[in-house]
Amino acid sequence: MERPRPAKITMSDKKQYTISELAKEFDVTTRSIRFYEDEGLLHPMRQGQSRIFSSKDRARLKLILRGKRMGFSLAETRELFELWDETLTGSEKQLLKTLEVVERRRAQLAQQKNDIEMMEMELDAHESRCQEALTDIRHKQQKATT
Amino acid sequence: MERPRPAKITMSDKKQYTISELAKEFDVTTRSIRFYEDEGLLHPMRQGQSRIFSSKDRARLKLILRGKRMGFSLAETRELFELWDETLTGSEKQLLKTLEVVERRRAQLAQQKNDIEMMEMELDAHESRCQEALTDIRHKQQKATT
DNA sequence: TTAGCAGTTTACGTAAACGTAAAGCAGAGG
């Protein structure tokens, strides 16, 4: 009787996602995703009582996680989201404020790049010291066994 | 009677610091500094009951704060400190483990650099959109006043 | 029909990183 399947959630082109799909893809718990929704960072639709996430939600989740890796709080990320959204509807004053925020973020990124470079240099230095200490130790072992 | 001042803590070459000096210099609260000590990240000497911080402590505080800007937890920073310290005394096994950790950090930094680049591109894009929206608005205002 | 997931809400628990209030000691200046 091959009836057409009852309109599965997962369409072939994947414009929609279940909570566990996203959880698996990005390696976060469903709890976290729900929490992000509660905090106003994601706005999934509902089918019955189940959440359905759009590709926009997916993109946002990706941004949230990137923000976390960069040390941003959820509040900061939410602030960015809200600014982005206001870009479409905002007044001139709003837009100017947004540009200011963008500049501040840029400065922050510059600082972070600096921090990363310093950190890399230190890693280099300590790696060298480590290597030296290692060859030293091995040298001594060599001598001890002769 | 010009006696020599009673051995002031602050020598001219500044190898020692009080808690509030460091707090001011790095714009953190004294509470935070004490907390870092409690967590084993700083090890100030004592003069009576007052803390005296060495320039090593100062350097470490700088590293702690940099770590925070990069999104590191205090535990992660402490782990690094401990590894650095072990470099001097560690066994071969210890040193190899340290090298592993260094590699992991490097990978993390690479990821962060990537994240930052992406973020910068997005800031560029949104800034452009903002600028467009602004000229649009101003255009309309121009028309409205003619 | 029953069992078993996957999902839901509600709510209390927890770890990290401090904030903040209380209460006390110590030296310097008036």
Add this chain to the structure above:
DNA sequence: CCTCTGCTTTACGTTTACGTAAACTGCTAA
């Protein structure tokens, strides 16, 4: 001598970002 200022400890409070448990719903496979 008294007070002020800075430092100290002790300890409870707070925010963020979830973890975890309980109890319920709805679909699907056996």
